[in-house]
Amino acid sequence: EPEVTQTPSHQVTQMGQEVILRCVPISNHLYFYWYRQILGQKVEFLVSFYNNEISEKSEIFDDQFSVERPDGSNFTLKIRSTKLEDSAMYFCASSDLVVEFFGPGTRLTVL
Amino acid sequence: AQSVTQLGSHVSVSEGALVLLRCNYSSSVPPYLFWYVQYPNQGLQLLLKYTTGATLVKGINGFEAEFKKSETSFHLTKPSAHMSDAAEYFCAVSEGTGGFKTIFGAGTRLFVKA
Numbered sequence: 514e515p516e517v518t519q520t521p522s523h524q525v526t527q528m529g530q531e532v533i534l535r536c537v538p539i540s541n542h543l544y545f546y547w548y549r550q551i552l553g554q555k556v557e558f559l560v561s562f563y564n565n566e567i568s569e570k571s572e573i574f575d576d577q578f579s580v581e582r583p584d585g586s587n588f589t590l591k592i593r594s595t596k597l598e599d600s601a602m603y604f605c606a607s608s609d610l611v612v613e614f615f616g617p618g619t620r621l622t623v624l
Numbered sequence: 625a626q627s628v629t630q631l632g633s634h635v636s637v638s639e640g641a642l643v644l645l646r647c648n649y650s651s652s653v654p655p656y657l658f659w660y661v662q663y664p665n666q667g668l669q670l671l672l673k674y675t676t677g678a679t680l681v682k683g684i685n686g687f688e689a690e691f692k693k694s695e696t697s698f699h700l701t702k703p704s705a706h707m708s709d710a711a712e713y714f715c716a717v718s719e720g721t722g723g724f725k726t727i728f729g730a731g732t733r734l735f736v737k738a
Contacts, residue, residue: 546725556668556714556728569725604667606726612658613718613726617667 515539517616519605525622529594534619536588538607545588546606546613547580549573556604562588595623626651626717628729636735643687643702645732647715650696657698658716658726659689668714674698685709710736 547559631646659671672683715729
């Protein structure tokens with residue numbers, strides 16, 4: 514069964530450093546998303562991406578965040594200068610016309 | 625704007641007992657509704673979804689949910705709890721598919737007692 518994959522599973526970084534979280538969506542999906550879940554809290558929408566551009570973003574998705582689909586398979590989330598409060602689980606998702614499929618997540622720890 | 629309210633951050637049931645996790649939503653358009661389960665340190669797994677059609681939706685692991693438009697509810701049930709059902713459950717709403725974001729509730733942690 515096709516699935517969304519994410520790498521790395523756990524990333525530890527120093528405050529102020531740049532991180533790139535990687536996702537491989539399901540191959541025939543056209544819509545891609547990033548969500549985050551701060552420990553103990555609910556899952557929050559960050560951004561959606563379609564046809565090589567952002568279709569919607571939340572208030573959380575400020576200038577320090579960016580997304581890219583650098584090739585035909587990967588979908589990345591970049592955080593330019595990480596803050597302590599960026600520590601969270603980041604989920605990538607991709608969608609056909611029925612439902613979103615979520616990846617297993619990347620746990621980002623900012624020290 | 626859409627929103628989801630899950631009543632009860634923690635629910636505890638005995639093994640074999642009925643599981644009822646409550647979810648109410650707010651949406652200005654006909655909603656698409658979902659229940660996801662999250663086991664510790666794992667990702668989100670779709671339990672079931674309602675898009676259109678039959679209002680009683682059956683999902684995996686014996687769970688089902690009923691869409692009640694008049695009550696704006698989408699409660700999750702399972703007739704008999706199993707120890708392996710212990711997890712966090714998230715109700716979610718979307719305006720549709722194909723590009724519409726999903727709004728999640730705060731989650732309900734289900735505990736199952738032996």
